[in-house]
Amino acid sequence: xxxxxxxxxxxxxxxxxxxxxxxxxxxxxxxxxxxxxxxxxxxxxxxxxxxxxxxxxxxxxxxxxxxxxxxxxxxxxxxxxxxxxxxxxxxxxxxxxxxxxxxxxxxxxxxxxxxxxxxxxxxxxxxxxxxxxxxxxxxxxxxxxxxxxxxxxxxxxxxxxxxxxxxxxxxxxxxxxxxxxxxxxxxxxxxxxxxxxxxxxxxxxxxxxxxxxxxxxxxxxxxxxxxxxxxxxxxxxxxxxxxxxxxxxxxxxxxxxxxxxxxxxxxxxxxxxxxxxxxxxxxxxxxxxxxxxxxxxxxxxxxxxxxxxxxxxxxxxxxxxxxxxxxxxxxxxxxxxxxxxxxxxxxxxxxxxxxxxxxxxxxxxxxxxxxxxxxxxxxxxxxxxxxxxxxxxxxxxxxxxxxxxxxxxxxxxxxxxxxxxxxxxxxxxxxxxxxxxxxxxxxxxxxxxxxxxxxxxxxxxxxxxxxxxxxxxxxxxxxxxxxxxxxxxxxxxxxxxxxxxxx
Amino acid sequence: xxxxxxxxxxxxxxxxxxxxxxxxxxxxxxxxxxxxxxxxxxxxxxxxxxxxxxxxxxxxxxxxxxxxxxxxxxxxxxxxxxxxxxxxxxxxxxxxxxxxxxxxxxxxxxxxxxxxxxxxxxxxxxxxxxxxxxxxxxxxxxxxxxxxxxxxxxxxxxxxxxxxxxxxxxxxxxxxxxxxxxxxxxxxxxxxxxxxxxxxxxxxxxxxxxxxxxxxxxxxxxxxxxxxxxxxxxxxxxxxxxxxxxxxxxxxxxxxxxxxxxxxxxxxxxxxxxxxxxxxxxxxxxxxxxxxxxxxxxxxxxxxxxxxxxxxxxxxxxxxxxxxxxxxxxxxxxxxxxxxxxxxxxxxxxxxxxxxxxxxxxxxxxxxxxxxxxxxxxxxxxxxxxxxxxxxxxxxxxxxxxxxxxxxxxxxxxxxxxxxxxxxxxxxxxxxxxxxxxxxxxxxxxxxxxxxxxxxxxxxxxxxxxxxxxxxxxxxxxxxxxxxxxxxxxxxxxxx
Numbered sequence: 001x002x003x004x005x006x007x008x009x010x011x012x013x014x015x016x017x018x019x020x021x022x023x024x025x026x027x028x029x030x031x032x033x034x035x036x037x038x039x040x041x042x043x044x045x046x047x048x049x050x051x052x053x054x055x056x057x058x059x060x061x062x063x064x065x066x067x068x069x070x071x072x073x074x075x076x077x078x079x080x081x082x083x084x085x086x087x088x089x090x091x092x093x094x095x096x097x098x099x100x101x102x103x104x105x106x107x108x109x110x111x112x113x114x115x116x117x118x119x120x121x122x123x124x125x126x127x128x129x130x131x132x133x134x135x136x137x138x139x140x141x142x143x144x145x146x147x148x149x150x151x152x153x154x155x156x157x158x159x160x161x162x163x164x165x166x167x168x169x170x171x172x173x174x175x176x177x178x179x180x181x182x183x184x185x186x187x188x189x190x191x192x193x194x195x196x197x198x199x200x201x202x203x204x205x206x207x208x209x210x211x212x213x214x215x216x217x218x219x220x221x222x223x224x225x226x227x228x229x230x231x232x233x234x235x236x237x238x239x240x241x242x243x244x245x246x247x248x249x250x251x252x253x254x255x256x257x258x259x260x261x262x263x264x265x266x267x268x269x270x271x272x273x274x275x276x277x278x279x280x281x282x283x284x285x286x287x288x289x290x291x292x293x294x295x296x297x298x299x300x301x302x303x304x305x306x307x308x309x310x311x312x313x314x315x316x317x318x319x320x321x322x323x324x325x326x327x328x329x330x331x332x333x334x335x336x337x338x339x340x341x342x343x344x345x346x347x348x349x350x351x352x353x354x355x356x357x358x359x360x361x362x363x364x365x366x367x368x369x370x371x372x373x374x375x376x377x378x379x380x381x382x383x384x385x386x387x388x389x390x391x392x393x394x395x396x397x398x399x400x401x402x403x404x405x406x407x408x409x410x411x412x413x414x415x416x417x418x419x420x421x422x423x424x425x426x427x428x429x430x431x432x433x434x435x436x437x438x439x440x441x442x443x444x445x446x447x448x449x450x451x452x453x454x455x456x457x458x459x460x461x462x463x464x465x466x467x468x469x470x471x472x473x474x475x476x477x478x479x480x481x482x483x484x485x486x487x488x489x490x491x492x493x494x495x496x497x498x499x500x501x502x503x
Numbered sequence: 504x505x506x507x508x509x510x511x512x513x514x515x516x517x518x519x520x521x522x523x524x525x526x527x528x529x530x531x532x533x534x535x536x537x538x539x540x541x542x543x544x545x546x547x548x549x550x551x552x553x554x555x556x557x558x559x560x561x562x563x564x565x566x567x568x569x570x571x572x573x574x575x576x577x578x579x580x581x582x583x584x585x586x587x588x589x590x591x592x593x594x595x596x597x598x599x600x601x602x603x604x605x606x607x608x609x610x611x612x613x614x615x616x617x618x619x620x621x622x623x624x625x626x627x628x629x630x631x632x633x634x635x636x637x638x639x640x641x642x643x644x645x646x647x648x649x650x651x652x653x654x655x656x657x658x659x660x661x662x663x664x665x666x667x668x669x670x671x672x673x674x675x676x677x678x679x680x681x682x683x684x685x686x687x688x689x690x691x692x693x694x695x696x697x698x699x700x701x702x703x704x705x706x707x708x709x710x711x712x713x714x715x716x717x718x719x720x721x722x723x724x725x726x727x728x729x730x731x732x733x734x735x736x737x738x739x740x741x742x743x744x745x746x747x748x749x750x751x752x753x754x755x756x757x758x759x760x761x762x763x764x765x766x767x768x769x770x771x772x773x774x775x776x777x778x779x780x781x782x783x784x785x786x787x788x789x790x791x792x793x794x795x796x797x798x799x800x801x802x803x804x805x806x807x808x809x810x811x812x813x814x815x816x817x818x819x820x821x822x823x824x825x826x827x828x829x830x831x832x833x834x835x836x837x838x839x840x841x842x843x844x845x846x847x848x849x850x851x852x853x854x855x856x857x858x859x860x861x862x863x864x865x866x867x868x869x870x871x872x873x874x875x876x877x878x879x880x881x882x883x884x885x886x887x888x889x890x891x892x893x894x895x896x897x898x899x900x901x902x903x904x905x906x907x908x909x910x911x912x913x914x915x916x917x918x919x920x921x922x923x924x925x926x927x928x929x930x931x932x933x934x935x936x937x938x939x940x941x942x943x944x945x946x947x948x949x950x951x952x953x954x955x956x957x958x959x960x961x962x963x964x965x966x967x968x969x970x971x972x973x974x975x976x977x978x979x980x981x982x983x984x985x986x987x988x989x990x991x992x993x994x995x996x997x998x999x
Binding site for chain 2: 101202205328331
C-alpha cells in the first residue's frame with residue numbers, strides 16, 4: 001500500500017485524492033514515514049514540517065469532502081528547497097548565517113504552492129547559498145545520492161533531487177543559477193526544469209546571482225513537472241523581471257509528446273573530450289531515439305559556449321558578492337562577537353568569518369575583485385560581452401533548430417569528497433548547463449538511463465528559446481514514453497532499495 | 504574653530520569653483536521600490552516591509568510615479584531625457600542601509616545636460632546641470648550616549664527604516680565658475696530655485712527643515728580663473744538656504760587660510776555647524792571610494808516612450824521665475840511687497856485667492872498679516888492653516904458688501920479656523936453683522952462721550968483726530984459690530 005503511494009506519480013496521487021480513493025492525509029503520512037525511515041541516510045531535508053503538512057493535508061481532504069473542486073496537484077506533498085522563504089518555518093539557504101531565521105513573508109513560489117493546496121513537507125538541503133555542484137557545501141552536512149550513498153546527488157539542489165529519488169516526496173522545487181536543478185536531476189535520474197528567466201518569480205528566493213537564478217520544478221515524471229511549473233509560473237508584480245505573458249501550454253505539450261518534424265540541434269561544442277564514455281553513449285542513443293520518433297537531427301555550432309564557464313564564474317560571484325552584503329549580523333541571523341566592547345565593523349567581520357563557508361567566501365572575494373574599479377572592464381565587463389555573444393549563438397542556433405541538446409553533465413554523479421578540494425573540477429560539472437542561464441532561455445534535464453560505466457543515471461539536456469518552455473516538455477514526454485516502454489517502467493524502478501525504506 | 508581669512512581678502516587671492524548636489528525627496532505616496540507609505544513622522548519602523556528592510560529574498564519593483572516625477576524634473580531643468588537607462592547598485596556599507604548597497608543610477612542617469620536660470624541681485628545667472636538621477640533614501644540613525652550625537656563615542660545606535668527607500672532625485676550641477684564673491688549668494692539662489700521648482704512641479708514637499716531638500720556643496724579654490732581646479736571639499740547635507748550660503752562662504756574663507764599658510768586642501772567630506780557658522784572635517788576621501796557599481800539585475804531598464812515624455816513636457820507648469828515675473832506685473836505689487844509674498848510662501852495662496860475674486864492687495868493683506876500671524880502662533884505653515892483661498896476671498900467679499908468690517912472679519916476667521924463652517928455661515932451663527940442704524944449707535948456714542956469728557960473737549964476744540972479714541976470705545980461697547988464710518992459721523996455731529 002505504502003509502496004504504491006511512494007512510487008506513484010504526483011498527478012496520479014492528485015487524481016486519487018480528487019476521486020476520494022485516497023486521502024491527502026494518508027499520502028502525506030506515508031511520505032513523512034518514509035522521511036523518518038530514510039532521511040538519516042540520505043539527508044535530503046534540513047527541516048520537516050510534519051504538523052503543518054498534515055494539517056494542510058486534512059484541509060484538502062475537507063475541501064474534497066465539501067465538494068470543492070481541487071487543483072491539479074492539490075493534496076500532493078512537496079519538498080521545498082531551503083532557499084525559498086516560508087513563514088513560520090526556518091529558511092537557512094544552507095548557511096550558518098541564517099540558522100534559526102524565520103521569514104516574516106512567503107516567497108511567491110511558496111505562496112502559489114500553498115494557494116494550490118500543495119502540501120509542503122519541509123525544506124531541503126542545498127549547497128550554502130546555492131553555491132556548489134554537490135550539496136557538500138551545505139553548512140548542515142552533505143546530502144547523499146540515493147542511487148549510491150557514497151556519491152553526491154549533485155548541487156546545489158541535491159536535497160530536492162535526492163528527496164525525489166528516495167521517494168520522500170513526489171514533487172520538489174529547486175532553483176537553477178548555473179544548473180542547480182538540471183545537474184542534480186541528471187545525477188539522480190529525475191526530471192529537472194529551468195524555466196525561461198522571468199517565467200517563474202524569484203521573489204522570496206534568497207538571491208545568489210539575480211540575473212541567473214530561476215526557480216523551477218523537480219519531479220519524477222514530465223507531466224508532474226509541467227503541472228508543477230504551471231502552478232508556480234506566470235507573472236508576479238513583486239518581481240520586476242517577471243515576464244508579463246501567459247505561461248506557454250506546457251501541460252498540453254507534456255501530454256502530447258509529439259516531436260514529429262521537430263528540428264533537434266546537437267551542440268557541437270558540448271561533447272567530446274572530457275565527457276565520460278558512458279554519458280556520451282547514452283546521449284548518442286537518445287539522439288537516435290529522437291530521430292526514430294520523427295525528429296530531424298542537425299548539428300549546430302555555438303562557438304562562444306567555450307567561454308561560458310569563464311563568463312559565468314565572473315558574473316555569478318560579482319552579483320553574489322553584492323547580494324550577500326546584507327548578511328552583516330545587524331538585523332537577523334547569526335551574530336558573533338557582540339560582547340559590548342567590539343565595534344560594529346568587528347562584529348560584522350567576526351560574524352562573516354564564522355557564518356560563511358569556504359566556497360561562499362571564495363566567491364565573495366572573486367566577485368568583489370571582479371567589480372572593483374580598476375578591474376571592472378577586464379572582468380565583469382568582458383564577461384557581459386561574452387554573455388551577449390552566447391545569447392547571439394543561441395539565436396543563430398535556434399534558427400536552425402527548434403531545440404538544442406547535449407548531455408546534462410559531462411560525467412555521472414561523482415563520489416563525495418572527490419572534488420571538494422578542487423573547485424575548478426567542481427565547476428566543470430556545469431559546463432553544459434550554464435549557457436542557458438547566461439542567455440535566459442529555458443532548459444531541462446531528463447533521465448535517459450544508466451551509464452554502462454558505473455550504473456549511475458545519465459541526464460539528457462534540452463534547451464529551448466525563451467518563452468518556448470513547451471518544447472522542453474514535448475521532447476521530455478516523447479523520451480519518457482518511449483524509454484519507459486523499453487525499460488518496462490520508470491528509471492527509478494531500478495534504484496537500489498535504501499535501508500529501512502518502504503520503497 | 505579653524506582659522507579663516509576675511510571673505511573679501513580670500514576673493515582677492517583666489518577664484519572659487521562650486522559644484523552643487525541637491526537631493527530632493529519626492530512626495531510619492533509609496534516608496535521607490537515597494538508599496539510602503541512615505542508619510543512623514545510615523546512611529547519608527549512602522550512603514551517598512553521585506554523589500555525596504557532588504558530581507559533575504561526580497562526584490563525591488565520601481566515606482567512608476569517616481570519615474571514620472573524624475574522625468575518632469577529633468578524636463579523642467581531643460582535636460583535631455585534618456586531613451587533607455589538602468590538602475591545600478593552602489594555597493595557600500597552603511598548602518599542605515601539594510602541591503603548594504605543603494606539602488607541608484609550611475610553612468611545612465613534618466614536626465615542629463617540641462618540648465619536653470621537664477622536671479623541673483625537682479626542679474627540672470629545660468630547654472631548648467633550635469634545630470635538628475637533616481638535613487639533610494641537611506642534610513643535614519645540616532646546615536647545615543649555620546650557627547651556629540653555622532654556615531655563616534657556613542658554607546659548604541661537606534662535605527663529607523665521608515666525613510667529607507669523613499670524616492671530621491673539627485674540633481675548635480677556642472678562646475679559653477681566665475682562667480683567670484685557672489686559664489687555663496689549663487690549657491691543659495693540655486694538651492695532656492697530648485698526648491699521652488701520642485702514645489703511648482705508638485706513633486707516634493709520641498710521642506711528643507713525635514714530634509715526633503717538637502718544640498719552637498721563642493722567648493723574648491725584656484726589662484727586664477729584660468730587655472731586648473733583646486734582640490735575640493737564636500738560639505739554634506741546642508742539643509743537650509745542660509746546654511747548653504749554660510750557653508751560656501753566659510754569654505755572659501757577656510758580654504759584660503761590653509762592655502763595662504765602654504766598648506767594643501769584635503770579631499771574630504773565636511774560637516775556644517777549652524778551654531779558656529781563653520782565646517783569641520785568628516786571623512787577623508789584621499790583614496791576614491793570604490794562603490795563597485797554594476798547594473799541592478801533585479802530591475803528592468805527604464806525606457807520612457809518619446810510620446811510620454813512629450814506629454815509630460817506639455818503638462819509642465821509655468822516656470823516659477825516666469826510666473827513670478829508675470830504675477831508681479833499683473834498684481835502691481837512693489838518689488839518689496841512681492842518679495843515678502845514669496846518669502847512667506849504665499850504666492851500660490853494669493854494667486855488662488857485672486858482667482859476666487861479677491862483683489863491682489865486685499866489677498867496679500869489677509870495672508871501676510873492676519874493669517875500669517877495665526878499660522879505663526881500655531882507653528883504651522885500658511886498652507887497648513889485650515890482656511891482656503893476661496894474662504895479668504897469670501898471674507899473680503901463680505902467686507903466689500905459692508906456686511907462685516909475688518910475687525911469682524913478677524914472673528915470670522917476665528918470661526919472658520921474653529922471649524923464652524925464657511926465665512927457666511929460663521930457670520931450667521933455668530934451674528935456678526937455691522938450695525939449702521941443710527942438708533943442703535945446713538946446711545947453708545949452718547950455713553951462714550953459721557954465716559955470720556957476730556958476727549959470730547961478736545962474734539963470740540965477742533966482736534967478731530969482724537970475721535971479715534973471714542974470710536975474705539977463705541978466699537979468695544981458694540982463688540983466690534985458698529986459701522987466705524989457712521990460712528991465717526993455721529994460723534995463729530997454730536998460734538999460739533
